Amino acid sequence: MIEFKNVEKYYGKFHALKNINLHFEKGEVVVVIGPSGSGKSTMLRTINGLETISSGELLIDGVNIRSKESKLSEIRKNVGMVFQHFNLYPNKTVLENITLAPMKVLKQSETEANDTAEKLLKRVGMWDKKDSYPSMLSGGQQQRIAIARGLAMKPEVLLFDEPTSALDPEMIGDVLDVMKKLANEGMSMIVVTHEMGFAREVADRVVFMADGEVLEDSRNVVEFFEN
Numbered sequence: 001m002i003e004f005k006n007v008e009k010y011y012g013k014f015h016a017l018k019n020i021n022l023h024f025e026k027g028e029v030v031v032v033i034g035p036s037g038s039g040k041s042t043m044l045r046t047i048n049g050l051e052t053i054s055s056g057e058l059l060i061d062g063v064n065i066r067s068k069e070s071k072l073s074e075i076r077k078n079v080g081m082v083f084q085h086f087n088l089y090p091n092k093t094v095l096e097n098i099t100l101a102p103m104k105v106l107k108q109s110e111t112e113a114n115d116t117a118e119k120l121l122k123r124v125g126m127w128d129k130k131d132s133y134p135s136m137l138s139g140g141q142q143q144r145i146a147i148a149r150g151l152a153m154k155p156e157v158l159l160f161d162e163p164t165s166a167l168d169p170e171m172i173g174d175v176l177d178v179m180k181k182l183a184n185e186g187m188s189m190i191v192v193t194h195e196m197g198f199a200r201e202v203a204d205r206v207v208f209m210a211d212g213e214v215l216e217d218s219r220n221v222v223e224f225f226e227n
């Protein structure tokens with residue numbers, strides 16, 4: 001589904017990703033861990049085109065994202081993203097936050113987009129807040145809405161960039177519960193997080209990065225955390 005082949009990324013002279021070779025499969029829940037500044041976020045952001053790679057190949061469903069036939073808008077339809085700081089549209093209601101992209105990008109009718117939004121908001125426990133604005137809600141509530149928004153495009157994979165790092169401790173559990181539910185339903189997920197409990201419980205695979213390199217890529221998650 002997503003394949004990194006000898007990928008390098010420089011920010012100016014700074015070498016942020018060093019010879020990355022990774023293959024993410026459909027249905028996998030991959031947790032990416034490692035110290036701050038190790039390139040986790042950069043790696044994630046290259047997948048949906050928020051960062052460009054400097055060299056190597058990045059294939060999404062077999063299409064090289066730097067080739068002429070690849071279109072960023074097409075990639076973003078298939079690759080949803082949840083950010084540390086929610087990034088909801090502040091001047092739109094919760095419901096509008098969810099329906100905007102499906103109506104604009106997928107050309108769904110308002111009725112269709114609203115139906116999908118209702119299902120998703122009920123799933124994350126936020127349907128009763130559909131008419132609220134993001135600023136009226138807690139971080140945990142906003143993040144659950146951001147997850148619903150990510151799912152509204154029916155992506156093949158959902159990327160999470162430290163989804164609980166900006167939350168008050170008492171909010172973290174609700175967001176992790178939503179993520180666990182998605183994982184159990186077979187959603188393909190790549191999750192950058194410091195939540196080791198979540199990783200141990202939910203991950204099919206753990207990727208450990210340090211200093212721009214992948215140092216471990218393990219499917220023996222239990223064993224990984226014992227060592």
Ligand code: ADP
Binds near residue numbers: 038043
């Ligand atoms: P992580 O997610 O593991 O904390 P990042 O991918 O955010 O790591 O960052 C890796 C390194 O690249 C850090 O040293 C960071 O300062 C640097 N970096 C990230 N984004 C940029 C940027 N836009 N310009 C320059 N350096 C950047």
Ligand code: ADP
Binds near residue numbers: 041084085162
């Ligand atoms: P977040 O975790 O919410 O993404 P970050 O602080 O990691 O916030 O990064 C915010 C933005 O700043 C990103 O677009 C990232 O690429 C950029 N950035 C991070 N580190 C650097 C850096 N050393 N120099 C320039 N830009 C950076």
